[in-house]
Amino acid sequence: MRVNDSHHLQALKKVFAVSKSIQKMAKEDFIMLNLVHETIDKNLAPDGNYVPRILFVDPSMTVRTDIIGRYSNHLYTYEPKDLVLCEWPFTISNEGLGERGNEEYTDRQQL
Template structure:
């Protein structure tokens, strides 16, 4: 009898530790530990770490996904980062209504580069995993780029992505 109790107690302790360890990186009060995820774009946001995880969370939470492509050595990206991080409305909407993915590298899904691979680039994806080609920035030669002066346009497009979700899906 004591062996069974000891085995059962060990099992319960192991499950508890696994659950606590898994929860540590996902608690809303904790920030992700990877510096490439945050990179100053919104340190309070919960940034997912892979495109696959982003698609899963978007589907399971029925929230649009915003994918942000940038590079640290890009002056335009750094200027956009400052404007993006300072805009409280953008930060609030992203925190409440979006799944967010911050990438400093290209991925193999060509749907995320419909008009080429450049930075900065912001693509919206709905929970059905459809890249929203109809939500574009103000430039015809790089349709998914935004400059610091385009923050209002980005905010408008974020609201559009959110509203389309309510009406189309």
Template sequence: MAARNLTKACIALIFNKVHCSSNGGRDNGFGNNYVWAGSLESGMQIAVNHKKPVMVIIHKSWCSACKNLKPKFANSSEIQSLSQHFVMVNLLDEEEPKNNKFAPDGTYIPRILFISPKGAIDHDIYNEEGSSQHKYFYSRPEQIAKAMRKVIDKYKNEQFDV
């Protein structure tokens, strides 16, 4: 427990040094045990500076599937453990980017996208157990953790020229 709190404090310190936005770190119901970037822009900056992949959750306040996912995500010790390898971003309602690249197969919600440490959306990482029409929709923490492990494995041996 103490080690987890120390790790969270160190990560928070790193995030603050990169200047997350002043409202930084809102969990929007996905769990205050995670270190959340204040915005997509600050998350991308942190990712490039620290050579970490980004996990982006796009959701809406009125969405029942989003509401169902939030407590499962928030209480997943596996996702919490894996999250230390990511810059975590969650975008609520109007924070959703208007750029179509954040909706590679539609604007359904929730969507979870992974972005490489170089800043490109990784279309190879999706819910392999889900729908072929809604590849970035996840309903269970196990599905998310599986994708996170795949991202970690994919990028752990790569050297990034920033």
């Protein structure tokens, strides 16, 4: 299977293509890296190689391991229904997210 053949990836691409707010956010608030081939860099695959995965990196170039999705086996996978994507810049910069294992870690924080 090629990386681009993932049904999860194709579904996310469709959501990104039709959502003006996600497109605006991606242009103005994020640097996006789209890998065509899997990387051997473990920093870009902290919990394994799978697609799609979305990692957040802070200004010090540290992967934010406290910002995770809903799946315990693929922490950085998101689905189209996870449209909290549109709120990521606000959530990350203004609310701060708890660390994994923190008792105050809520469903909202776990995208």
